[in-house]
Amino acid sequence: MGTVFKYGTVITAGEMTRADVLVEGEIVTLLGRDIPTDGHTVVDCTGKYLLPGGIDVHTHLDLSFGGTYSNDDFDTGHKAAAYGGTTMHIDFVIQPKGGSLHDGLKEWQQKAKLAQIDYAFHMAITDLREDVMAEIPTMVEEGITSLKLFMAYKNVYQVDDATLFRAMQQAEKNGMIVMVHAENGDVVVELTKKLLEEGKTDPVYHAASRPAEVEAEATNRAVMMSGQSGCALYVVHMTNEGAVEALRRGRALGYPVMGETCVQYFFMTVDEHMAQPNFHGSKYVCSPPIRTKHDQKVLWQAVKDGTLQVVSTDHCDFWFEGGVGPWQEWAAAHNGGEWAAYEAQDPTYRRPGKELGKGNFAKIPNGLPAIEDRMVMLWHAGVNGGKLTPQRFVELNCTNPARIFGMYPKKGTIAVGSDADICVWDPHKKHVLSAKTHHMRCDYNLFEGTEVEGVPVIVYQRGVCLLDENGWHGVNGSGKYVPRAPYAPVL
Numbered sequence: 001m002g003t004v005f006k007y008g009t010v011i012t013a014g015e016m017t018r019a020d021v022l023v024e025g026e027i028v029t030l031l032g033r034d035i036p037t038d039g040h041t042v043v044d045c046t047g048k049y050l051l052p053g054g055i056d057v058h059t060h061l062d063l064s065f066g067g068t069y070s071n072d073d074f075d076t077g078h079k080a081a082a083y084g085g086t087t088m089h090i091d092f093v094i095q096p097k098g099g100s101l102h103d104g105l106k107e108w109q110q111k112a113k114l115a116q117i118d119y120a121f122h123m124a125i126t127d128l129r130e131d132v133m134a135e136i137p138t139m140v141e142e143g144i145t146s147l148k149l150f151m152a153y154k155n156v157y158q159v160d161d162a163t164l165f166r167a168m169q170q171a172e173k174n175g176m177i178v179m180v181h182a183e184n185g186d187v188v189v190e191l192t193k194k195l196l197e198e199g200k201t202d203p204v205y206h207a208a209s210r211p212a213e214v215e216a217e218a219t220n221r222a223v224m225m226s227g228q229s230g231c232a233l234y235v236v237h238m239t240n241e242g243a244v245e246a247l248r249r250g251r252a253l254g255y256p257v258m259g260e261t262c263v264q265y266f267f268m269t270v271d272e273h274m275a276q277p278n279f280h281g282s283k284y285v286c287s288p289p290i291r292t293k294h295d296q297k298v299l300w301q302a303v304k305d306g307t308l309q310v311v312s313t314d315h316c317d318f319w320f321e322g323g324v325g326p327w328q329e330w331a332a333a334h335n336g337g338e339w340a341a342y343e344a345q346d347p348t349y350r351r352p353g354k355e356l357g358k359g360n361f362a363k364i365p366n367g368l369p370a371i372e373d374r375m376v377m378l379w380h381a382g383v384n385g386g387k388l389t390p391q392r393f394v395e396l397n398c399t400n401p402a403r404i405f406g407m408y409p410k411k412g413t414i415a416v417g418s419d420a421d422i423c424v425w426d427p428h429k430k431h432v433l434s435a436k437t438h439h440m441r442c443d444y445n446l447f448e449g450t451e452v453e454g455v456p457v458i459v460y461q462r463g464v465c466l467l468d469e470n471g472w473h474g475v476n477g478s479g480k481y482v483p484r485a486p487y488a489p490v491l
Helices: 076-083 101-114 130-141 161-173 185-197 204-209 212-229 241-252 270-274 280-284 293-305 327-333 339-345 374-383 390-404
Strands: 003-011 016-024 027-032 041-044 049-052 054-059 086-094 118-124 146-150 177-181 232-235 257-262 310-312 422-432 451-461 464-468
Touching (some): 003 390, 054 076, 054 310, 054 374, 054 390, 076 086, 086 101, 086 451, 101 118, 130 161, 146 161, 161 177, 161 212, 177 212, 185 204, 212 232, 212 241, 232 241, 257 293, 310 374, 310 390
Parallel strands (some): 003 049, 086 118
Antiparallel strands (some): 016 027, 422 451, 451 464
């Protein structure tokens, strides 16, 4: 006995066609018109679209950062993702300073025991010693085929150019892709110091400390290294015209370079959001910062014309008002510890949040809540707004992520033999986005009060219903780790 999705319109990256879909076990076994329903469960999709489950390739769940931890973990973050139509994500394992890549992997495997949707890992390298360089090929055996290096966050994550280039050379030998956070971290440090000395401490100055030029310059540097090493490069969270042009030049030269932007960069601006009074601008602090209306137009064009291949979130949410509680003493005594463990003892206390940066923008935890709203906002503004076709929407959110990161066609499409990750999308249903109704563990919503038209109403993961009109059916531990293949295509 299987499940038949009847009377819907299937949307893939290549086409949009009326078809029924038969799912048996965990996979799609048949697509066609008028599939018999005898013995099968029927999902009536009249007037609905059938989309592949979304894939968010840039998330930070339960991440230690800036004196606290990001709020959403592999429990709440997964539930929020699925409510937004995302059935898989790739999170970043952080190599501990002085530790090995496998040390980091063991920590994230433990976090992922709560998984409710499918997941994979990137490996973020922070300490590239010779023994770690030799360890890189073993990541492929673990199903991890992407490395991330930071060109920013000096004295925390930042690596120098020689280290980045050597990592690219090693990755190229093993069919891996290198991802970079492209900002000139040395310049950021100097600009930050100058602004704080001048008494410019409000959240809006976070953007001034990381102007578009430092992102564009670092992007150009990474693109050049990709061209010289032959290593596939994926530039994460791109925000502005200069960075996009640097990537475009590299692609024109035939370099194996790709890039993503994040949903927030299409909608937020420095003047309208980061300059909000009473510290409310801190809600929008992320790195690289949100930019200008002009940059938004550039990004829309870049995802439309293929210069950028993916839209992700960089989801990493923190409380706006974390409050004050005895967890501070407890955390200090436990060398940082796991905030969740203390909150389990007393859930009235919250881990610290954005308020850590009051009086010093450089101490505001960087990150935003977006994993639940990525697809609905991009559909509403992109498809309904005439900027994207439904097929391109699927390509950006589902298919390209799967292809670039070595999971296609198991993930990212609706086809015979693919995992039955299916999102039943109602293009006419309206919903108002709000912190009062979202499922992210955060006390604010980036798009508060925005009415979107077009939302997921039923979501299946590998043939099992995660959510429908009766609510949530996900189970902790049901999400599976997805190992990824090397030598994935450069799009």
